[in-house]
Amino acid sequence: METLSIDTLLEMQRRMLRIRAFDERASKMVKRGHIPGTVHTSIGQEAQVVGATMALSPGDYTTGNHRSHGHPIGMGSPLGPLMAELVGKATGVCKGKGGSLHLADFAVGSLGESGIVGSSIPIAMGAALSASVRGTEQVALAFFGDGAANQGVLYESMNLSGVWNLPVIFLCENNQYALSTPAHTVTSGVIADRAAGFGMPGIRVEDGQDVLAVHDAVSTAVARARAGEGPSLIEVVTYRYNEHSEGLRLGTDYRPADEREAWLKKDPIQLFREHLRSQGVSADELDAMEAEVLAEVDEAVAFTDASPYPDPSVAFDDLYTDTEYAA
Amino acid sequence: MTVMSFLGAIGAAQREAMDADERVIIFGEDVEANVYGTTGAGKTRSDKGDFLQMYGRNRIRNTPISEESMVGAAAGAAMTGLRPIVDLSYSSFLYMAMDQFVNQVAKNRYMFGGQASMPVVFRSAMFYGLNTGAHHSDRPYPMFMNVPGLKIIAPATPTDAKGLLRSAIDSDDPVLTFEACLLWGSKEDVPEEEFWIPLGEARTAREGTDVTVVAISSSVPEAVAAAEALAASEGVSVEVIDPRTLVPLDRDAILRSVHKTGRLVVAEPAHRTCGAAAEISAHVVEEAFGVLKAPIVRVTAPDMQIPFSTALEKQMYPTRHTIEAAIRRVLDLPASAEATELASASAQ
Numbered sequence: 001m002e003t004l005s006i007d008t009l010l011e012m013q014r015r016m017l018r019i020r021a022f023d024e025r026a027s028k029m030v031k032r033g034h035i036p037g038t039v040h041t042s043i044g045q046e047a048q049v050v051g052a053t054m055a056l057s058p059g060d061y062t063t064g065n066h067r068s069h070g071h072p073i074g075m076g077s078p079l080g081p082l083m084a085e086l087v088g089k090a091t092g093v094c095k096g097k098g099g100s101l102h103l104a105d106f107a108v109g110s111l112g113e114s115g116i117v118g119s120s121i122p123i124a125m126g127a128a129l130s131a132s133v134r135g136t137e138q139v140a141l142a143f144f145g146d147g148a149a150n151q152g153v154l155y156e157s158m159n160l161s162g163v164w165n166l167p168v169i170f171l172c173e174n175n176q177y178a179l180s181t182p183a184h185t186v187t188s189g190v191i192a193d194r195a196a197g198f199g200m201p202g203i204r205v206e207d208g209q210d211v212l213a214v215h216d217a218v219s220t221a222v223a224r225a226r227a228g229e230g231p232s233l234i235e236v237v238t239y240r241y242n243e244h245s246e247g248l249r250l251g252t253d254y255r256p257a258d259e260r261e262a263w264l265k266k267d268p269i270q271l272f273r274e275h276l277r278s279q280g281v282s283a284d285e286l287d288a289m290e291a292e293v294l295a296e297v298d299e300a301v302a303f304t305d306a307s308p309y310p311d312p313s314v315a316f317d318d319l320y321t322d323t324e325y326a327a
Numbered sequence: 328m329t330v331m332s333f334l335g336a337i338g339a340a341q342r343e344a345m346d347a348d349e350r351v352i353i354f355g356e357d358v359e360a361n362v363y364g365t366t367g368a369g370k371t372r373s374d375k376g377d378f379l380q381m382y383g384r385n386r387i388r389n390t391p392i393s394e395e396s397m398v399g400a401a402a403g404a405a406m407t408g409l410r411p412i413v414d415l416s417y418s419s420f421l422y423m424a425m426d427q428f429v430n431q432v433a434k435n436r437y438m439f440g441g442q443a444s445m446p447v448v449f450r451s452a453m454f455y456g457l458n459t460g461a462h463h464s465d466r467p468y469p470m471f472m473n474v475p476g477l478k479i480i481a482p483a484t485p486t487d488a489k490g491l492l493r494s495a496i497d498s499d500d501p502v503l504t505f506e507a508c509l510l511w512g513s514k515e516d517v518p519e520e521e522f523w524i525p526l527g528e529a530r531t532a533r534e535g536t537d538v539t540v541v542a543i544s545s546s547v548p549e550a551v552a553a554a555e556a557l558a559a560s561e562g563v564s565v566e567v568i569d570p571r572t573l574v575p576l577d578r579d580a581i582l583r584s585v586h587k588t589g590r591l592v593v594a595e596p597a598h599r600t601c602g603a604a605a606e607i608s609a610h611v612v613e614e615a616f617g618v619l620k621a622p623i624v625r626v627t628a629p630d631m632q633i634p635f636s637t638a639l640e641k642q643m644y645p646t647r648h649t650i651e652a653a654i655r656r657v658l659d660l661p662a663s664a665e666a667t668e669l670a671s672a673s674a675q
């Protein structure tokens with residue numbers, strides 16, 4: 001495992017805190033009706049998101065899914081336009097046209113989140129094709145869930161990227177459930193093992209609550225991709241702490257209470273805080289960081305509140321680059 | 328000028344675009360061996376001028392039979408600096424990639440507030456009328472006209488095939504091109520140099536004053552033939568408008584012609600319900616009801632699957648005879664005995 005500077009470690013914690021604080025606030029805003037529709041939070045999965053995004057470099061690309069706020073935040077996207085997007089304000093990162101399911105911030109390489117399970121996987125592969133044809137060192141990473149791991153397009157994409165030796169990482173966020181469905185009841189074999197069929201490395205990160213373990217596995221895959229050695233599949237085992245989406249109350253108790261209790265004890269942010277403490281970082285410094293992040297989220301909400309809603313006419317822009325909407 | 332076939336014109340546009348811009352790449356099934364005849368410079372598949380030799384494997388790529396990931400990969404590549412042309416061979420195979428077309432290619436620019444541009448072309452051939460049966464005879468362009476965010480072209484002449492495809496490749500938006508195989512062999516003089524026909528501009532294939540026929544794809548030469556026949560037999564003056572681009576549709580050109588003639592026939596090889604002809608007819612009724620001297624008549628494929636046998640298939644698409652019969656109807660001319668016989672003969 002490469003030794004990371006203390007600054008990098010602190011930045012990991014900061015980004016995990018940002019995702020947690022952003023999603024906790026978004027959850028409240030959904031429940032109070034400040035955010036229309038719903039959101040899917042990454043609370044509990046922050047190590048898996050940040051371990052992956054911080055293994056990437058500026059210029060690299062990501063695509064994601066419906067559980068989608070963490071990916072751009074992990075890539076360094078500022079919180080204000082993301083929060084404004086969730087509320088549907090004109091200053092939203094997608095001008096209010098995407099919402100929670102379709103965040104994208106091309107400035108940080110976030111090529112967009114997809115509401116269709118599995119659908120953005122080949123988009124990441126295409127970005128890797130672009131990098132490969134243009135001869136750059138960029139890599140692309142596709143985030144998707146254990147549910148998406150049973151979509152055929154994943155296997156088409158793994159095959160094609162293997163054949164073309166593309167710099168792409170397929171990252172399965174295995175939080176062990178697709179909505180109410182336990183992964184093991186719909187998944188034959190082990191997801192990571194499927195890589196072998198395509199002649200690429202398949203790595204299973206058993207402790208996806210350990211940001212360093214995730215970072216290590218993804219860094220290895222990124223180095224391979226940059227060196228022209230092709231794609232990898234990484235499966236990270238993790239757990240979502242909240243309901244599938246905010247406000248959802250599933251009638252059935254599909255997740256055993258003791259299972260959730262056990263995973264709550266493996267809170268990635270708490271675990272990493274302890275690690276940082278053992279590295280000599282003071283509790284005061286970490287407390288100050290938490291306060292800063294909470295202030296950032298407050299600012300993002302203030303920015304959102306102060307922003308106007310888009311003019312209705314804006315709904316008819318951005319379909320094409322050069323063609324006006326004709327009624 | 329040089330004589331080019333429809334297929335040769337497509338190859339020429341692709342070659343010019345590959346030469347002009349190194350961001351243009353071509354991938355698809357069997358493109359390396361130039362199986363479909365548009366990725367080679369020469370007349371035979373093994374000629375040295377094939378694109379693979381000219382541009383190399385980085386820019387000419389065979390794919391596995393994986394339409395969904397091909398279309399998605401093209402979208403991702405287009406969003407990040409390339410200008411891919413995807414050869415999907417038969418348009419029936421587009422359905423394999425429906426999610427990518429509808430949810431990614433068409434929506435990404437809009438959903439992401441204009442951050443993405445999607446300069447990508449999806450080429451496919453409509454193999455109808457060639458005894459390929461129900462799985463290979465589709466004319467699915469109206470389905471895609473129903474998806475905002477896509478642009479759609481359906482050229483009917485070699486000149487349009489070359490000029491429109493070049494504009495499609497140079498467009499920053501996704502363009503689907505539907506190429507009728509029945510037109511592949513048609514030939515005419517085409518400029519050898521580069522030229523661009525703007526998307527969204529109809530072509531007047533034949534000028535006339537008594538009735539407008541809007542015809543699409545391989546219905547265009549049939550409509551022109553019907554017009555010539557009626558000029559000779561009845562002294563009728565038929566205007567034939569070929570929209571060429573279906574999205575964006577040149578609605579003004581159609582309305583201008585209908586204002587001149589007061590009568591409209593729309594002919595296309597797609598199914599009847601919610602087809603391009605239905606959209607064009609509805610638009611003309613909404614915008615030019617007052618100038619219409621007769622009800623609009625559509626000549627389309629029926630809402631029926633395409634059968635294999637020639638005896639069954641040939642009645643399925645507009646012909647010069649069925650178009651002539653429709654023109655006679657809107658002009659209140661007696662059905663010609665000859666045309667009726669030929670129309671029913673083509674239906675047997």
Ligand SMILES: Cc1ncc(C[n+]2csc(CCOP(=O)(O)OP(=O)(O)O)c2C)c(N)n1
Pocket residue numbers: 066067115116117118144145146147148149173175177178179244
């Ligand atoms: C193609 C498709 N099918 C079904 C859905 C409905 N749906 C949304 S999220 C979800 C579960 C996805 O599970 P997973 O991929 O494991 O992601 P997670 O929510 O666990 O992060 C389902 C079934 C969808 N959005 N798209």
Ligand SMILES: [Mg+2]
Pocket residue numbers: 145146147173174175176177178179
């Ligand atoms: Mg899941």
